[in-house]
Amino acid sequence: MQPFTGSFTQQEALDDTVIAAAAEILRSGRLHRYNTAAGELSKASELEQAYALYQGARYCLACASGGYAMAIALRAAGLAQGESVLTNAFTLAPVPGAIASAGGKPVLVEITEELVIDLDDLERKARATGARFLLLSNMRGHLADMDRLADLVRHYEMILIEDCAHTMGAAWNGRKSGNFGLAGCFSTQTYKHLNSGEGGLLTSDDPDFMARAILLSGSYMLYERHGAAPSPEIFERVRLETPNMSGRMDNLRAAILLPQLERLESSIARWNERYRAVEDGLSAVGGLVLPRRPEAERYVGSSIQFRLPGLSRSRSEAFVAACRALGVELKWFGAPDPVAFTSTHHSWKYVDPQLLPETDHVLSTLFDMRLPLTFSVDDCRHIAAIIAHCARDAASSTPEVAAAPRSVLAGE
Numbered sequence: 001m002q003p004f005t006g007s008f009t010q011q012e013a014l015d016d017t018v019i020a021a022a023a024e025i026l027r028s029g030r031l032h033r034y035n036t037a038a039g040e041l042s043k044a045s046e047l048e049q050a051y052a053l054y055q056g057a058r059y060c061l062a063c064a065s066g067g068y069a070m071a072i073a074l075r076a077a078g079l080a081q082g083e084s085v086l087t088n089a090f091t092l093a094p095v096p097g098a099i100a101s102a103g104g105k106p107v108l109v110e111i112t113e114e115l116v117i118d119l120d121d122l123e124r125k126a127r128a129t130g131a132r133f134l135l136l137s138n139m140r141g142h143l144a145d146m147d148r149l150a151d152l153v154r155h156y157e158m159i160l161i162e163d164c165a166h167t168m169g170a171a172w173n174g175r176k177s178g179n180f181g182l183a184g185c186f187s188t189q190t191y192k193h194l195n196s197g198e199g200g201l202l203t204s205d206d207p208d209f210m211a212r213a214i215l216l217s218g219s220y221m222l223y224e225r226h227g228a229a230p231s232p233e234i235f236e237r238v239r240l241e242t243p244n245m246s247g248r249m250d251n252l253r254a255a256i257l258l259p260q261l262e263r264l265e266s267s268i269a270r271w272n273e274r275y276r277a278v279e280d281g282l283s284a285v286g287g288l289v290l291p292r293r294p295e296a297e298r299y300v301g302s303s304i305q306f307r308l309p310g311l312s313r314s315r316s317e318a319f320v321a322a323c324r325a326l327g328v329e330l331k332w333f334g335a336p337d338p339v340a341f342t343s344t345h346h347s348w349k350y351v352d353p354q355l356l357p358e359t360d361h362v363l364s365t366l367f368d369m370r371l372p373l374t375f376s377v378d379d380c381r382h383i384a385a386i387i388a389h390c391a392r393d394a395a396s397s398t399p400e401v402a403a404a405p406r407s408v409l410a411g412e
């Protein structure tokens with residue numbers, strides 16, 4: 001088997017239109033979003049208008065990161081100190097982190113084998129806790145049955161905030177991810193669907209909520225200069241009682257996002273072509289389970305997940321090592337310690353420990369891989385062939401004597 005030599009963390013270079021947009025801002029010297037010449041609309045405001053239009057939302061706030069967008073969304077929605085926030089247990093660390101930073105208490109909800117929030121467990125926990133907030137993380141781009149979820153949110157009178165870090169551009173039955181509740185939170189960090197290094201976007205149709213979010217983001221008293229904001233009288237009611245928690249986006253980052261946003265739809269088509277190439281290459285591997293993608297879901301295949309439910313922990317580790325030896329970097333959610341971006345609820349020690357047997361069961365056999373657009377479709381076929389080869393090997397190999405040290409911990 002020929003090893004793969006591409007990099008799983010190398011995103012596409014930013015092209016000349018992006019470089020020209022950055023150069024223009026640098027030449028102007030006006031990097032702060034409120035530093036505008038007479039009659040000039042800042043790049044941050046332009047981005048807010050363009051993203052609101054793309055998203056189909058009335059309002060948009062550009063801010064410092066996706067995690068920051070979630071934290072101020074919770075505050076702007078009225079989260080009280082110590083209040084419970086329901087959230088799915090399979091997500092990335094900035095999600096429980098945002099709840100903690102807003103003073104909330106994460107209540108973790110199970111996930112299903114399709115990697116989405118378990119709506120039965122959500123209902124149980126909504127009833128048991130009476131929680132007012134659901135911070136739904138559309139982790140790795142998988143959408144739950146959003147019609148049923150929206151019904152539950154309505155029935156239990158919850159406030160829904162969506163983490164769309166992996167679903168920018170995705171939709172359920174034609175409705176964009178991020179438009180199902182009070183607010184959508186997006187990230188423009190390098191590994192997401194738009195790349196400004198760091199950055200976040202918050203969208204909503206609710207004027208009072210958005211006025212508070214804009215004030216929280218550190219608008220000083222310059223909120224009238226925002227690109228997609230409610231009218232000034234809405235701010236009058238809250239302008240003096242809302243703290244400034246500086247987390248603005250600057251014009252340089254906004255400038256480099258604008259041309260990328262124009263190409264987002266074509267990037268999505270390219271991601272999905274790559275996703276399907278890997279999916280095709282893995283679909284016939286015995287014992288390997290790919291998530292089903294529902295008809296109603298329009299996904300963005302910027303990463304792919306699969307499970308190998310038949311593998312023990314030690315074999316899973318050997319499988320990851322075999323793939324790595326052939327140049328394929330997989331993340332495994334069954335590892336007992338967090339590795340880089342990959343962690344589980346067991347390592348969020350600031351959160352009350354919670355029993356999540358379903359989630360643990362799914363995560364212990366779950367593998368995950370990014371699909372950067374620097375990979376060609378042929379690269380994706382090659383990667384799939386390597387994974388298929390190693391998965392067959394792992395399933396058929398005789399029990400290893402030299403099990404990895406972790407298996408001791410796992411109680412196998």
Ligand SMILES: *Cc1c(COP(=O)(O)O)cnc(C)c1O
Nearest residue numbers: 065066067092094163165187189
């Ligand atoms: C990246 C990410 C975020 C937050 O993004 P940052 O911009 O890095 O704060 C939130 N949720 C998920 C699932 C993510 O992967």
